[in-house]
Amino acid sequence: MQNIIIYYFSGTGNTKKITELFAEAFGARGAKVTLRDIVSCEAPSVEGYDGVGIAYPVHGFNTPEIVTDFAKKLPCGDGKALFAIKTSGEPLRLNDASSLELSRIAISKGYRFTGERHYVMPYNMVFRHSDAMAAKMLATAKERIPEDARAILNGSLPPLDYPLRARIMTVLCKIERPGMRLNGRLYRVDKDKCIGCMKCVRGCPVGNIKFEDGKFRFGGNCIGCARCAFGCPANAITTGLLNPIKVNGAYNFNADPDEAAIGAYCRKSYEKYFADKSE
Numbered sequence: 001m002q003n004i005i006i007y008y009f010s011g012t013g014n015t016k017k018i019t020e021l022f023a024e025a026f027g028a029r030g031a032k033v034t035l036r037d038i039v040s041c042e043a044p045s046v047e048g049y050d051g052v053g054i055a056y057p058v059h060g061f062n063t064p065e066i067v068t069d070f071a072k073k074l075p076c077g078d079g080k081a082l083f084a085i086k087t088s089g090e091p092l093r094l095n096d097a098s099s100l101e102l103s104r105i106a107i108s109k110g111y112r113f114t115g116e117r118h119y120v121m122p123y124n125m126v127f128r129h130s131d132a133m134a135a136k137m138l139a140t141a142k143e144r145i146p147e148d149a150r151a152i153l154n155g156s157l158p159p160l161d162y163p164l165r166a167r168i169m170t171v172l173c174k175i176e177r178p179g180m181r182l183n184g185r186l187y188r189v190d191k192d193k194c195i196g197c198m199k200c201v202r203g204c205p206v207g208n209i210k211f212e213d214g215k216f217r218f219g220g221n222c223i224g225c226a227r228c229a230f231g232c233p234a235n236a237i238t239t240g241l242l243n244p245i246k247v248n249g250a251y252n253f254n255a256d257p258d259e260a261a262i263g264a265y266c267r268k269s270y271e272k273y274f275a276d277k278s279e
Helices: 014-028 064-073 100-108 131-154 163-185 198-201 229-230 240-245 267-275
Strands: 005-010 032-037 051-057 081-088 110-120 186-188 210-213 215-218 237-239
Touching: 014 032, 014 051, 014 081, 014 131, 051 064, 051 100, 051 186, 064 100, 081 100, 081 198, 100 163, 131 210, 131 267, 163 210, 186 215, 198 229, 210 229, 210 240, 229 237, 237 240
Parallel strands: 005 032, 005 051, 051 081, 081 110
Antiparallel strands: 186 237, 210 215
8 A cells, every 4th residue: 555545533632643643654654645534524535545544433342423424425445455543541352343333334335444453542531541641652552553554554464353242342332322412412511610612612523512592502413522521621511421430631642651550440451552562
């Protein structure tokens, strides 16, 4: 592959960071790379490209619905290679089958699904990682991506491995999609905190937030990307039933990664991930 287009969706910026690092790594090996944000791209095209990438954050052990809906709009692949890049807040093997639906869509459209790479980046929902841990995650990705980019260009990604337990998890957790649409209607804005910046309204990737007649209104199209709550400069948004696990505010990726401390949560998985950067 020498001419690659990567379509990406990034709720709060983590997947975009990884995608940009891939663009740099591909470019360093002589490949020409084009990046396109799925949110602003209504008519995907692969004409003139010999490789296609889809980058996404794992949502409930699945590809986000906004990404699979986009993939269904892709034109016929005519045998072109298609690979996936994904990010999640934890390195659990239960994430392994998150691209299963995406791969099936790609294959049905005539693409060769050549594999995926998975990177751990800090949560924007569940709990807040330390800035040092966020920096360690990004540093680990930076070390891994050049070799992973080489493998993608050479067609030597490891074989896909979708363990049964991961496949079952993707099926069970698809309930998150209608659940998020319902829970999204419960989002609220604290008027005493709100500074009226309208960042949430402008930034919602599915246009689910409106400001009408002096009131914020949340519709039934929420995908749970957390962009509104995570990016609110006044921490004024409550996220319905998920408010106890809400994370607000950007991470400092310039912190010292050597100061990162792995907690009890998924400890062995994080230790393995950081120790084996080629995995």
